[in-house]
Amino acid sequence: MSVSNPTLITFVIYIAAMVLIGLMAYRSTNNLSDYILGGRSLGSVVTALSAGASDMSGWLLMGLPGAIYMSGLSESWIAIGLIVGAYLNWLFVAGRLRVQTEHNGDALTLPDYFSSRFEDKSGLLRIISAVVILVFFTIYCASGIVAGARLFESTFGMSYETALWAGAAATIAYTFVGGFLAVSWTDTVQATLMIFALILTPIIVLLATGGIDTAFLAIEAKNPDNFNMLKNTTFIGIISLMGWGLGYFGQPHILARFMAADSVKSIANARRISMTWMILCLGGTVAVGFFGIAYFSAHPEVAGPVNENHERVFIELAKLLFNPWIAGVLLSAILAAVMSTLSCQLLVCSSALTEDFYKTFLRKNASQVELVWVGRAMVLLVALIAIAMAANPNNRVLGLVSYAWAGFGAAFGPVVLISVIWKNMTRNGALAGILVGAITVIVWKHFELLGLYEIIPGFIFASLAIYFVSKMGAPTAGMVERFDAAEKDYNLNK
Template structure:
């Protein structure tokens, strides 16, 4: 299709605003700490919205609605798992991690935290965890670039290869310039735009179908199996879907938001704001895909494109149900989802390259200005790698996200939880768990099993951590003393 003038203007205004925020953040970025964690200055509202926006990538408006459109109600179990996992992450990880990273030499990254938490003088944990982050985030970033490419391909009629560059360019620019503050501030704007789109669009779809009862009747006519909550996959498919919630405990881009909060005391308010926003977005996303079945069942002549690629269901509904100006705002929400997650993932990769590899091994006494520019170079490098991975036009957003999500959830999830709550865990156990989790995900994925790879990966990592920690020497006394001190301090804050 050829984009209308209102669509072009709307997109241009949105992209210009994001870049302007990046430029403003440039002047607020004084040190490398500012570039990577914003000086740990985020209040409850920005922490909540930034964590939510960085979590809900392009899959929220493309991958999830597409899966619901294709398979029906049986895919809703993913939402159940995500809501449970996100709440548990806010409740049991956010506060303790915020405090623990500050008490372990002001750790700026997860590899930095693991190194100091376990007194790893040989820095093996730093190397392995940095490698895990770079490998899986390259795939995760590729999912965002694919989503952006699909958007520009559909809206502007661009060839896929050209759309890749347009979809990634604006995100790279404001992340490169403004660092963490730019990413967090733009996340807040983008999160607001996303929930607006996901409330308004399903309402209009339902109205266009004639109401909920009429929509359900249309879905029954199209394919009665899409009303089945169990689906063809049975219990294994349900377990796999709910298991998405396990991934939250190990996602570096989400955990970074917890680390950047201005205080542990801001976390409870941030949790309430974040979970309310998340529930609204997920319900809206499911409704778009589900009631989209009815819409395209009644408008068969307009269904060819969505049947060819179900991940375009939100895009096509926005174009068909709204005038071009409103459609432009709604479609900007997809770009917001893509940019919010991609930007923070690029920044995490950049921080790993700079803090954990460059300063950790090459230039220990590098100046702040030098580190910031190395960080910016890292953003560009990872973006180019992700574009190369996303080059295949057959790539699917949800498939790329699920693999990276499982990798982080299994490699880091059990380790984060046990590092915060179990004093007996030691460096050897941490290393064994990280390797066992990552390796199990990779091998299980290759096996072709119907069970989502995060389940065996999470179990294998947990078992490895516990067994190896118990069979080897306890952590040094100073490490255990820090653990007890953090526990006491958390009690004074209500944890």
């Protein structure tokens, strides 16, 4: 691997820029609130692009294009489900959660919010929700590390083991140093890079295959069913793919962006920016995988790496069709997708361990400086565990993401959604929702019941558990009073 390799130089410049942003954020990080939520100071553009970038991990440029390349447009149902779910999350949850967390003890984390919202003096709600975060996020972090390793492995010819550490090192560095502000500021840069790559690449692939008509003919010649959105699908299959959209209501790393917005007024503009970005990115992702079928059908002599691992389709197209310097920028977009999601996941795990375990149960009177350094230590700890989980080179990015996504969507989604729209929800209802959602996902995944994606039964059963268990009791006067005050605040300022 030559030091003059343009792709390598581009990567080094990009990583150095991200670490520099981390060092700049370090100067603005004075306490745990700054480290975990950036002092609730994000404007609408940073909120929007940070929420989008933290959502769209390595699967956006690897997992989904690979699925489209293998199966055609029938895999695009997942993109439709995600767009609908993200929009509803912005519409119903974003503004209300921003206000509710402020009215409920100025909560910094989801377990913190649940504990304050439902006046849980026992600490049980906080502990169980923090455990769910740690279990599923460690799996999610592992998926990001696998995606980064695949990128370094195929770009620089590294062994998988070396690539594993190289891919994780930069993300750990700026998250460790700068915390939430570093993560959010870098997310904004990374979101811009991702949309640039996903708009440019399909256009160049089309030009390389002779235009849209030629590409369509090549795709049809390969398999006419590539155009069929119902190819090899069943009703359960389509519902399962669309069901990915339910996951948005429960993703702690995305919800943290809502909590960190500078005001409710920023949310509406952030929603418009974020949804435009998301639709363009997902459209580009589908196009990369789809037109990749045409390109590699016309050039079977270079299709070997993609046939071996279809999740490499974007990587191979970037390397084959672009000047090495431009290819370096495009491949940095994969690194951007991986880093943006992995960094905020590490931070959420760190905040759960620091705020919800260390501060609450071990060191109630710990200083802010101590808590920030404990938070940094926890980033390292979770990263090392995730690297160990990612050590199996046979891991697939989309498979790891789907399990973690379902876990959060079912365990937290109904609790978060119902807690911000229904004032009669109780502490026991929240507890039942988290447990039923998480257990359903684990059991359903293990037995692969009905071929249905586990998030759907998990979300439904958790919602029913919340409703019926809440009906068996009643919220306290304080809970109702805070809910009404937050709802009034939201309606006045939205």
